[in-house]
Amino acid sequence: MSGADTRQAAAQARITELRAQIEQHNYRYHVLDDPLVPDAEFDRLMRELAELEAEHPELVTPDSPTQRVGGAPAEGFEEVRHAVPMLSLANAFSADEVQDFDRRVRGGLETESVIYAAEPKLDGVAIALTYENGRLLRAATRGDGQRGENVTANVRTIPSVPLRLRGGGWPHRLEVRGEIYMPLAGFRAYNETASAAGEKTLVNPRNAAAGSLRQLDPAVTASRPLAFFAYSVALADGLADSHSAAMKQLREWGLPVNPEARTVQGAEGCLAYHAELQRKRERLPYEIDGVVYKVDDRTQQDTLGYVSRAPRWALAHKFPAQEEVTRLVSIDVQVGRTGALTPVARLEPVFVGGVTVTNATLHNEDEIRRKDVRAGDWVVVRRAGDVIPEVVSVILERREGASPEFVMPVACPVCGSAVERIEGEAVARCSGGLFCPAQRKQSIRHFASRHAMDIEGLGDKLVEQLVDGELVHSVADLYRLGVEQLAALERMGQKSARNLVDELQRSKRPELARLLYALGIREVGEVTAGSLARHFGDLEALMAADEEALTAVPDVGPVVAHHVHAFFREPHNLEVIRALQQAGLEWQAPREAAGPGPLAGQTWVLTGALSMPRMRARSLLESLGAKVAGSVSRKTSVVLAGEAAGSKRARAEQLGVEVIDEEAFRRLLAEHGLQAD
Numbered sequence: 001m002s003g004a005d006t007r008q009a010a011a012q013a014r015i016t017e018l019r020a021q022i023e024q025h026n027y028r029y030h031v032l033d034d035p036l037v038p039d040a041e042f043d044r045l046m047r048e049l050a051e052l053e054a055e056h057p058e059l060v061t062p063d064s065p066t067q068r069v070g071g072a073p074a075e076g077f078e079e080v081r082h083a084v085p086m087l088s089l090a091n092a093f094s095a096d097e098v099q100d101f102d103r104r105v106r107g108g109l110e111t112e113s114v115i116y117a118a119e120p121k122l123d124g125v126a127i128a129l130t131y132e133n134g135r136l137l138r139a140a141t142r143g144d145g146q147r148g149e150n151v152t153a154n155v156r157t158i159p160s161v162p163l164r165l166r167g168g169g170w171p172h173r174l175e176v177r178g179e180i181y182m183p184l185a186g187f188r189a190y191n192e193t194a195s196a197a198g199e200k201t202l203v204n205p206r207n208a209a210a211g212s213l214r215q216l217d218p219a220v221t222a223s224r225p226l227a228f229f230a231y232s233v234a235l236a237d238g239l240a241d242s243h244s245a246a247m248k249q250l251r252e253w254g255l256p257v258n259p260e261a262r263t264v265q266g267a268e269g270c271l272a273y274h275a276e277l278q279r280k281r282e283r284l285p286y287e288i289d290g291v292v293y294k295v296d297d298r299t300q301q302d303t304l305g306y307v308s309r310a311p312r313w314a315l316a317h318k319f320p321a322q323e324e325v326t327r328l329v330s331i332d333v334q335v336g337r338t339g340a341l342t343p344v345a346r347l348e349p350v351f352v353g354g355v356t357v358t359n360a361t362l363h364n365e366d367e368i369r370r371k372d373v374r375a376g377d378w379v380v381v382r383r384a385g386d387v388i389p390e391v392v393s394v395i396l397e398r399r400e401g402a403s404p405e406f407v408m409p410v411a412c413p414v415c416g417s418a419v420e421r422i423e424g425e426a427v428a429r430c431s432g433g434l435f436c437p438a439q440r441k442q443s444i445r446h447f448a449s450r451h452a453m454d455i456e457g458l459g460d461k462l463v464e465q466l467v468d469g470e471l472v473h474s475v476a477d478l479y480r481l482g483v484e485q486l487a488a489l490e491r492m493g494q495k496s497a498r499n500l501v502d503e504l505q506r507s508k509r510p511e512l513a514r515l516l517y518a519l520g521i522r523e524v525g526e527v528t529a530g531s532l533a534r535h536f537g538d539l540e541a542l543m544a545a546d547e548e549a550l551t552a553v554p555d556v557g558p559v560v561a562h563h564v565h566a567f568f569r570e571p572h573n574l575e576v577i578r579a580l581q582q583a584g585l586e587w588q589a590p591r592e593a594a595g596p597g598p599l600a601g602q603t604w605v606l607t608g609a610l611s612m613p614r615m616r617a618r619s620l621l622e623s624l625g626a627k628v629a630g631s632v633s634r635k636t637s638v639v640l641a642g643e644a645a646g647s648k649r650a651r652a653e654q655l656g657v658e659v660i661d662e663e664a665f666r667r668l669l670a671e672h673g674l675q676a677d
């Protein structure tokens with residue numbers, strides 16, 4: 001063999017090895033969600049392969065991991081005829097409709113109870129992937145169900161779509177169907193970068209996925225963070241006798257299938273699954289618009305057959321829409337507890353996210369400007385989970401005659417004090433402090449709220465009357481209210497007045513942490529209040545602390561320290577605290593100071609995505625006496641694994657360390673009287 005031949009043989013061997021390693025890493029990352037190596041190591045392997053292939057162009061093959069993007073932009077998409085039509089699904093919006101579906105299925109099968117495969121309904125774009133001899137041959141969109149578009153060059157750029165199947169035993173020709181979607185993290189990151197660069201942002205993950213897939217230049221698609229989940233097999237003769245077994249087989253071949261998929265029994269199982277996913281929805285790393293139920297057994301599917309263009313054996317059970325269109329009547333400005341002015345959209349009532357919405361936040365002046373929102377516009381309103389409804393965008397095409405641009409008032413709409421906006425901050429604030437009735441009302445509401453002093457019966461309308469009638473100027477005045485005085489107010493009777501006075505009486509022994517939170521110091525949430533209470537033990541010590549002493553408290557940075565310090569230097573605040581003491585308030589030393597917490601001696605590790613901030617979970621654990629560490633070892637007591645937990649979870653399982661999910665964690669907190677939200 002010549003020297004050149006030897007070199008080429010060595011290159012070929014290394015290339016084969018690198019491709020196998022890269023495919024294995026892709027599989028671990030995209031299908032098992034359990035990467036073996038850090039991203040940097042993966043990038044090194046890719047670079048080495050690309051360099052070798054550049055030196056030996058004759059060794060490049062179309063299914064090499066480097067060949068996801070190639071060729072020039074297309075003129076248009078070629079038409080593809082689907083061998084098996086791509087169907088749609090019948091929809092259901094209520095439990096009754098699901099029960100009807102199950103009744104029809106049972107009737108058609110003449111059986112008592114049916115096993116369903118239940119899975120999330122992803123909000124993306126349907127795709128058909130054809131593999132021949134284990135190699136990706138073609139990717140086609142749904143089109144009209146009979147004919148779609150050939151988008152192979154674009155789909156090849158999606159990292160979770162395998163270019164080659166793993167293992168063996170696949171049929172000569174395999175057609176897999178599934179959904180291309182844009183994960184939320186990628187969607188947000190893309191928009192952040194685009195908006196910083198002054199480029200057009202993507203409207204929502206669904207449109208983003210659809211738009212990205214229909215790019216004529218695959219390089220553009222490659223720059224969009226897309227992903228794929230398989231949900232059915234079209235040409236499946238002899239593959240598996242149930243849907244769930246077929247999905248398991250696909251996963252072994254390296255195709256990602258949704259980890260939330262499960263089999264359930266009967267309508268009851270379906271409804272329980274729907275409820276569970278609806279709860280989980282906000283924590284999932286992608287958008288879903290409902291769940292899909294499929295009769296699991298293939299023979300049963302064949303017996304049931306099809307009606308018009310949808311299978312009789314499947315049903316999409318949708319969630320209430322999270323986005324709707326309505327008319328924005330006007331823009332008002334609300335004043336919050338800390339004086340922040342928030343522009344609020346008054347809307348024509350619209351049913352969205354399961355409730356009727358009439359107000360939606362516009363966040364701040366810059367946001368209004370960016371979205372160009374004006375009174376009279378038709379707008380897209382979004383309400384997701386328990387999040388405050390917001391105006392997402394304006395439908396400019398429907399604007400008739402422009403109303404003037406919104407301008408933030410220069411004087412507080414409630415008290416007339418000057419409005420200030422500190423440079424570099426998005427928020428404008430009323431400078432009136434507690435002179436401003438709006439700030440006073442909000443601070444009283446906050447003082448009485450459930451996680452603060454928990455004073456029942458002090459509703460918004462009552463606070464309005466108390467402040468407007470000048471019966472209450474500060475929270476300390478609440479404790480001077482008498483039954484007769486309260487009973488004379490609108491919508492108050494003798495009984496509710498009595499109850500409120502009793503409630504106020506009962507609230508006079510708060511834990512120090514609750515009182516600190518109730519005072520409404522800027523940047524001091526429940527967790528920080530807890531840390532401050534534990535660290536200082538009593539209010540006098542905290543009040544005396546300088547900024548340096550404050551930053552010594554866990555979780556307290558310079559900004560928080562500044563706000564806390566400033567709060568206790570403000571004469572009005574000191575007066576209120578003295579008045580509370582005079583009214584008979586006595587705060588209790590923190591519980592935890594009394595002895596070791598219930599989790600003392602335990603070391604916890606947090607991994608994956610949690611629905612609460614990491615910091616919050618950490619502080620809650622620490623308040624129960626546990627230590628929180630960054631990596632899993634034999635000494636770890638418990639691993640709290642959120643969504644998409646990867647290698648730390650695997651390591652814990654390997655070592656036999658207990659792993660719990662967020663639901664179990666929340667139960668544990670509740671047992672110790674703590675609340676996560």
Ligand code: IVH
Pocket residue numbers: 087088089119120121122123125126127178179231232292311314316
């Ligand atoms: S099954 C014959 N499963 O929903 C059954 N579809 O109207 C064909 N979709 O655009 C579809 N998630 O792309 C199925 N887990 C899932 C799905 C799903 C999303 C989409 C599908 C199609 C629409 C059905």
